[in-house]
Amino acid sequence: MTIRTLFVDDCFGRPETDPRRQKVDLLKAIEGVSVEELDATRLFEFKQARKSRTDIFDLIFVDYKLSTDASDVEGFSTGDQCESLVRAMCSDTPVYLLSVEVAAEREFERPEGFERQVGENFLSNPQNVYKEISNHKELRLALESGDCKQLFSAMGCSDDLVKSDITEALPARVRRCFNTASVSRQSGPPIVHGTKGARVEFCRWFIDLFYKHPGFLLDDRATANLLGMSLEYFTKNIVNQFEAARYKGVFSHTLCPRWWTDQIKECVLDLDDNGILLSKSLAEGAAIILGVPEGEKARCVRCEKLWPDALGFVQDDAHRNLHPVHIRCSIPDPEADLGAYFTSPRLIIDDESASH
Numbered sequence: 001m002t003i004r005t006l007f008v009d010d011c012f013g014r015p016e017t018d019p020r021r022q023k024v025d026l027l028k029a030i031e032g033v034s035v036e037e038l039d040a041t042r043l044f045e046f047k048q049a050r051k052s053r054t055d056i057f058d059l060i061f062v063d064y065k066l067s068t069d070a071s072d073v074e075g076f077s078t079g080d081q082c083e084s085l086v087r088a089m090c091s092d093t094p095v096y097l098l099s100v101e102v103a104a105e106r107e108f109e110r111p112e113g114f115e116r117q118v119g120e121n122f123l124s125n126p127q128n129v130y131k132e133i134s135n136h137k138e139l140r141l142a143l144e145s146g147d148c149k150q151l152f153s154a155m156g157c158s159d160d161l162v163k164s165d166i167t168e169a170l171p172a173r174v175r176r177c178f179n180t181a182s183v184s185r186q187s188g189p190p191i192v193h194g195t196k197g198a199r200v201e202f203c204r205w206f207i208d209l210f211y212k213h214p215g216f217l218l219d220d221r222a223t224a225n226l227l228g229m230s231l232e233y234f235t236k237n238i239v240n241q242f243e244a245a246r247y248k249g250v251f252s253h254t255l256c257p258r259w260w261t262d263q264i265k266e267c268v269l270d271l272d273d274n275g276i277l278l279s280k281s282l283a284e285g286a287a288i289i290l291g292v293p294e295g296e297k298a299r300c301v302r303c304e305k306l307w308p309d310a311l312g313f314v315q316d317d318a319h320r321n322l323h324p325v326h327i328r329c330s331i332p333d334p335e336a337d338l339g340a341y342f343t344s345p346r347l348i349i350d351d352e353s354a355s356h
């Protein structure tokens with residue numbers, strides 16, 4: 001497979017010792033990878049040149065920090081505007097925002113208009129680019145086939161109950177694209193097939209649904225909380241025991257680990273030789289079964305008592321960093337309503353309106 005990438009940057013005068021330059025050069029050295037580089041100041045010319053050839057790239061990277069000098073000349077000032085110019089010609093190609101400042105655990109977030117943001121480390125391993133493009137292709141094939149089985153296969157999901165729940169959780173517009181049992185679909189191609197931009201929309205939907213919102217999949221923090229322990233203890237001491245529950249589907253190579261919620265629970269049940277979970281909550285029972293030391297057991301950030309049963313962010317925290325909290329020590333976030341299959345983060349407030 002030959003993969004075709006485009007890098008839009010305004011610093012192509014970078015010296016050979018520049019880390020970005022070196023990473024792009026590494027990528028170029030891989031057989032079967034074509035790398036086209038475009039100076040951001042020449043974007044308008046690019047638009048002309050591509051008029052008759054859409055979607056010739058598999059993945060496009062746009063550098064976030066476009067220098068103001070170039071921007072003034074060409075009439076755009078941000079990566080966003082740059083993205084919309086690229087998108088105008090390559091509507092079905094994923095566009096990634098490349099930035100040195102992205103923390104790994106936030107790479108699933110997508111600034112307006114982009115499918116994802118990625119940090120420098122994404123390019124450190126050229127194979128990431130290859131895998132990422134393969135994953136996009138898998139998702140596209142699933143969408144174009146209109147067959148749910150292909151979607152589940154792309155996700156590595158084998159549990160029938162989970163499959164059924166995922167089908168239910170699909171937004172109506174997406175569900176209509178698949179031949180699900182619960183929705184009668186007229187014969188013929190799926191409704192979004194061939195629609196301009198539908199494939200990247202599907203990709204956005206996928207990452208939002210499975211990486212952004214805890215539900216079918218949990219990140220390390222949510223998994224640690226579910227198992228009644230601190231995040232640090234989970235990642236240092238426990239994580240290897242749950243390998244069977246690790247999500248290995250599309251985008252798992254390049255995004256922070258995710259865990260199948262149902263599989264985590266099953267793993268704990270399998271380890272529970274003494275029937276501890278018959279009389280304890282999952283968090284308390286798991287902490288006993290896994291031998292979590294007292295100081296590493298999960299505690300509520302607000303009341304400091306054991307077994308927080310949710311994650312929440314402190315009011316006014318612009319970054320919305322999540323902390324373990326009791327449901328009783330927090331309130332629902334009025335802005336979040338994710339439906340039955342997902343858990344919205346709670347709002348941790350200071351005053352006494354959160355009743356004990």
Ligand SMILES: [Zn+2]
Pocket residue numbers: 300301302303304305325326328329
């Ligand atoms: Zn509490």
